[in-house]
Amino acid sequence: MAHGYESGRLDLPFVGISTFGKRPYQPDWDQLEADVAIIGAPFDFGTQWRSGARFGPRAVREASTLFSFGHAGAYDHEDDATYLPGSVRIVDMGDADIVHTDTETSHANIETAIRAALKAGALPVTIGGDHSINIPAIRAFDDQGEFHVLQIDAHLDFVDERHGVRHGHGNPMRRAAEQPYVTGLTQVGIRNVSSTAKEGYEDARKMGSDILSVRQARTLGPDGVAQRIPTGARVYVTLDIDAFCPSIAPGTGTPSHGGFLYYEVLELLQQVAQNHDIIGIDLVEVAPDYDHSGSTAILAAQVLLNTLGFIFHARGFR
Numbered sequence: 001m002a003h004g005y006e007s008g009r010l011d012l013p014f015v016g017i018s019t020f021g022k023r024p025y026q027p028d029w030d031q032l033e034a035d036v037a038i039i040g041a042p043f044d045f046g047t048q049w050r051s052g053a054r055f056g057p058r059a060v061r062e063a064s065t066l067f068s069f070g071h072a073g074a075y076d077h078e079d080d081a082t083y084l085p086g087s088v089r090i091v092d093m094g095d096a097d098i099v100h101t102d103t104e105t106s107h108a109n110i111e112t113a114i115r116a117a118l119k120a121g122a123l124p125v126t127i128g129g130d131h132s133i134n135i136p137a138i139r140a141f142d143d144q145g146e147f148h149v150l151q152i153d154a155h156l157d158f159v160d161e162r163h164g165v166r167h168g169h170g171n172p173m174r175r176a177a178e179q180p181y182v183t184g185l186t187q188v189g190i191r192n193v194s195s196t197a198k199e200g201y202e203d204a205r206k207m208g209s210d211i212l213s214v215r216q217a218r219t220l221g222p223d224g225v226a227q228r229i230p231t232g233a234r235v236y237v238t239l240d241i242d243a244f245c246p247s248i249a250p251g252t253g254t255p256s257h258g259g260f261l262y263y264e265v266l267e268l269l270q271q272v273a274q275n276h277d278i279i280g281i282d283l284v285e286v287a288p289d290y291d292h293s294g295s296t297a298i299l300a301a302q303v304l305l306n307t308l309g310f311i312f313h314a315r316g317f318r
């Protein structure tokens with residue numbers, strides 16, 4: 001007779017269907033029972049240079065299977081903590097439906113998915129897609145009370161309007177700052193020649209933004225950056241994969257050299273998870289076809305799963 005822990009399926013990471021973390025798939029959004037709801041937003045019509053982020057959700061889901069080992073959570077010896085025990089219910093909602101050429105309908109479908117996650121009491125985690133998917137994500141929070149936005153990104157994304165375009169991937173932080181329930185933004189990793197002109201930076205500061213480059217963030221350290229977020233604020237995190245250095249994250253549409261390394265972002269997110277209630281996350285701009293090593297998608301999956309571990313560890317799931 002096999003011992004109990006040797007019975008049933010082994011289900012190694014490369015076996016089976018690639019839901020996020022190999023967690024259950026729930027296509028019926030009225031039946032969600034979850035602490036975390038994973039939503040794919042495979043939309044990239046907002047890009048101004050290389051497209052391809054529409055394949056981000058699939059790539060990140062497949063990469064995430066690498067971290068699906070075990071049924072008893074992930075033990076971290078440095079923190080002496082077991083993250084994401086089985087009691088944290090992560091459910092994959094699948095993807096919002098996307099209608100080619102139709103930004104508004106596609107964004108509305110993304111908003112619907114995130115509203116369903118919130119209605120179920122789950123933490124919405126949206127995998128893009130280009131950064132414009134943050135616009136419907138923030139809209140979906142219009143009945144959730146006030147919160148602060150932490151953006152980790154190479155670009156300020158604060159363009160108001162250009163040739164009539166207000167909902168592209170250069171606009172989301174401007175659209176977020178306009179919402180009365182967004183109390184301010186911390187924009188970290190901003191560097192190099194950006195899509196946003198000088199006036200955009202001035203507007204952002206006037207509208208409540210604290211803007212830090214990679215070098216400024218490095219001088220402050222992760223704890224120093226985290227301390228600049230207002231005490232007691234609930235925080236929505238939007239993470240653009242191009243915040244990372246292209247040497248570790250080349251799979252994105254607009255790479256910008258001089259970006260963050262893994263622990264710089266991870267330690268910031270760990271600190272924010274300890275200090276604040278994180279109420280929603282999106283991770284955007286993974287365009288896997290520019291990185292045949294798959295490393296960018298693995299980085300995205302690793303950051304997401306670790307951040308979820310920190311959030312629920314802080315919430316008492318041990």
Ligand SMILES: [Mn+2]
Nearest residue numbers: 131153157240
């Ligand atoms: Mn961005």
